[in-house]
Amino acid sequence: MTNRNKGILLLLASAFGFSLMTAFVKLSGDVPTMQKTIFRNGVSMVIAFFFVVHFKERLFGRRENQGLLLLRSALGALGIILFFYAIDHLVLADADMLNKMSPFFTIVFAAVFLKEHVKPFQVYSILVAFLGTLFIIKPSFSLDIVPYAAGILSAVFAGAAYTVLRALGSREQFYTVVFYFSGFTTVVLLPFVLWTYEPMSLQQTIYLLLAGVFATIGQFGITLAYKFAPAKEISVFNYFTVVFSAILGFFLLGQIPDLYSFIGYFIIFGASLYMFLRNRGGEEVPAELAKK
Secondary structure, eight states: OOHHHHHHHHHHHHHHHHHHHHHHHHHTOSOOHHHHHHHHHHHHHHHHHHHHHHTTOOSSOOGGGHHHHHHHHHHHHHHHHHHHHHHHHSOHHHHHHHHTTHHHHHHHHHHHHSOOOOOHHHHHHHHHHHHHHHHHHOOOSSGGGHHHHHHHHHHHHHHHHHHHHHHHTTSSOHHHHHHHHHHHHHHHHHHHHHHHOOOOOHHHHHHHHHHHHHHHHHHHHHHHHHHHSOHHHHGGGGGHHHHHHHHHHHHHHOOOOOHHHHHHHHHHHHHHHHHHHHHTTSOOOOGGGGOO
């Protein structure tokens, strides 16, 4: 098997892991969003801890990287809280596709803060992708738009977090970054969760633990995928998360996205595919973008 095919399989496995995470978060029911988030990140923290110890790396990274690690963790924490809120209030596939706008925001933030050159085709792709989000959101002057806004904002903060990772480069191992981020989120959210804790059934607890396990599989899978092949050759396969989420949403929750949402999926995926094909002729996107 070629390295490219290994990368594709790992990326598909990662997409399936993240889809199962969203499904289990949704199945856990009316548990507060922050309580769901701390379960997801707490499990990731424990698993990443064993990786860091096994490879004898620094748990909290190097001193000179603390500013970037803290900023990445804070942005990532806000992104996940908003994403989980969107999952709780939207069709799974809608929430996933809105969150998949993050690569476009990464391009914008990298241009503004890292002074990276933005090519004309990337600008066109971003504008077309935003058009696609309007079909999913179906803007209206009511509170119904709040979950959609949360989904978009989750992509904004995720894109900002990935931009920080680009600035961080390869100065820290991916499992150290995952542990730092997961540990930061767990510690910050713990007081809020203890104050607003809602009792859970055994089934809800199992669902949230599984959400954490599959989120970690998704994180590690996407990072390993980019070790076998450059992002420009395989990144488009990450959009299978939306396909898997649509299937799981239908069979587990009876959810069917409406026609406008499907049009939005097609537009955003088309913009991503166009950018993917154009990027294959350009420079590689660093694997650090994969650390989600």
